[in-house]
Amino acid sequence: MRILGIIPARGGSKGVPGKNIKLLGELPLLAYTAKSALASKQLSKVILSSDCQEIANVAQQFGIEVPFLRPEHLATDTASSIDVVQHAVSFLENQGEFFDAICLLQPTAPFRYNGFIDDAIQTFIQNDADALVSVLPVPHEFNPHWVFEPNDNGILEIATGEKEIIKRRQELPKAFFRDGSVYLTKISTIKKGSFYGNKLSYIENNPDFYVNIDTLNDWEIALSKLPLIKSLL
Template sequence: MKILAIIPARGGSKGVPRKNIKLLGNIPLLEYTINAAKASVGLSEIVVSTEDTEIAIAAEVCGYKPPFMRPAELSQDDTASIAVVQHAIDFYERQAVFFDAVCLLQPTTPFRAKGFIDQAILKFTASGADSLVSVLPIPHEYNPHWAFEEDQNGLLKVATGEQNIIPRRQELPKAFHRDGSIYLAKTSVAKAGSFFGNSIAYIESDPLLHVNIDTMQDWEKAERMVHKFNG
């Protein structure tokens, strides 16, 4: 299976300005994800998608000079990740280079266990699913079967639509949330505008490695993690 890895790294981050090239530990944030992708044997091609010259130079230093610069209109605060992926697919297909699947690797989740990307690829391939996402378990107190939402009368109803709430923690089905580390999808699914399709496989991430950097508090958590990792 030919898989295109896409690392989206725009320059206009707001919560942590210039975070993709900001030093975390002693290397730019972007480099953690590039190194994880580089270590994978299952990825056929790795591309850093950016509109920013400094980020492009940082990627080139790591050995992955972007083959294109992303258009400004696809680098806004409200630009969907799927649009960035579709742009990369289109770039390669216009050169008659085709991939069976795409793998989105976000720099904002910099820490991945060794071999995690290849484990995800193997599970995705074996599953036959349209897509695979990395997840973490939802603690039972936040399980959707125990969550409420407001109805039209301002009263509470079980968020899942069930009439009665599940009474015991042991009876709750497992629930997960996306952790942002890996998205894999068939190229046809991504071109249709989705990371998910009709069937979604999953792989659980290591919770001890999880941080999703959006704010300075997240960045400070990542710095503490790097300090702990480096002992």
């Protein structure tokens, strides 16, 4: 299976200005994802999708190909990730390069254990899924079976629609949230305008590696994790 790795990194970050090339420890944020992507044995090609030449220059310094600069309309706050991926796929197909699936690797989730991307790809292939996402367990207090929603009369109802609440934590079914580290999707599903398709698989990540950088507080959390990350790699 030919899989295209795509690292999306636009220049207009507001929560952490310039975050994609801002130094996180000794390396620009982008470099952590670049190194993980290039270490993968399963990715056929890895490219950057960005509107910013400065980000493109940094990506190239770390060995990532930059076949284009993203159009301005795909670099706004309202631009969707699916549009960004469809643009990258279409650009490469017009150059005669075709792939079976894409692997979206967000720089804002910089930490991945060695081999994690390839483990995700193996699961994706084995399950013959339309897509795969990396996940982490939802803390039991936020499990959807313990979450309430107000109805039109101001009365709380269980979010899952059940009439009786599950009383014991041990009886709660597993629930996960996307951690943003890896998204894998077949090209045929991407062309239908979906990241997930009808058959969505998953790989559970190591929570020690989790951070999703959107704010300065997230940045500080990432900095605090660096010594642990280095010890685990």
